[in-house]
Amino acid sequence: MATEENETPGGETARGFRALPGPVEDRREVFAGCVAEVVRVLGLDVAQEPQPGDQRTWVQHARTALYKACRRELVLSEESFQTLIKAAVHDPDPSFNRHFLEPALNAFGHSRVQAALLGYLRAGTDLERAGAASAWYWSALPLRMPTVRAEHPAATAPAEPDGAPTVAAEWYETALREFVSNEHLDVRRRLLPGLSLRKSDWPPELHDLVDAAVAIARSHPDEYIRHRVEHQVGD
Incomplete structure (x- = not known):
């Protein structure tokens, strides 16, 4: 019941699907706040907030800093789990929200990440429901970040x-x-x-x-x- 493998959430596909239109509401300010929390909680090597008029560049730098941190040893606290999931849900770009979702997947496991997204779908705002649907697309990614782990291994979801x-x-x-x-x-x-x-x-x-x-x-x-x-x- 998932989307096709050769399709990205925000792009065209070889099968002729039209590109997914952008959000009908401006989510950039809310998303910037989520990114600022990621920077703070994970201690990323980037300014904790954008300069006036330079939000897009700052978000790109934050994405890059997170990517680099995941290539080193990265230990994620319990607080970081909700912070990363929230950023993925509020990311207006469904092709790049995986940058926040993938570290959480590797540290906390598929079941816990998917359960968190299900929670947003059931009880979130409409914008959060839409964002959770975009993030779900990436929620079964293989675990390819062996250096990313949870601070407390028991925080990963138990087997069903x-x-x-x-x-x-x-x-x-x-x-x-x-x-x-x-x-x-x-x-x-x-x-x-x-x-x-x-x-x-x-x-x-x-x-x-x-x-x-x-x-x-x-x-x-x-x-x-x-x-x-x-x-x-x-x-």
Whole structure:
């Protein structure tokens, strides 16, 4: 039920998908505050806040500093977990939010990161729900940062008990329900690419919701959503 491997959240693909439009609301100030917290909590080698009129360059420097820190030995505190997840959720660029998500994945594990994103989808603001959907795209990345670890290994999520619904299964059902019930444009734009619209991928009790999602997308006033659903239904 995930997006295709040859697709990036913010770009075109070889299969002809249109680029995901930018957010309908300006999130730069909120995101800058999140980045400032990342810089402070992780002690990154960059100014703790941007100079007036130079926010974009400062964010790029912060991304670079985080990237370099992850190539060295980086020990992440419990506070850093929520700080990194929040920055990933509020990052307006869905192609680069992985810079904040990947260290958290390597230190705290897939289950805990995915559970945090599910929490945003269930109880966050609409902007946070949309951001969580973009961040989810990267939440199954392989762990390729062996020098990044949690300060307290017990902070990683425990294994799920046998027979319990996986976090991923809960995510996709919640995402389907949210797409149908939530009219916010960014929420629907960000959720749709990650949803399977084949009934065979869903239990029978959710088939009516799948039909509703397809109907909503096909009649939606947003061109991106109408274009996207036809590709997904035709797969």
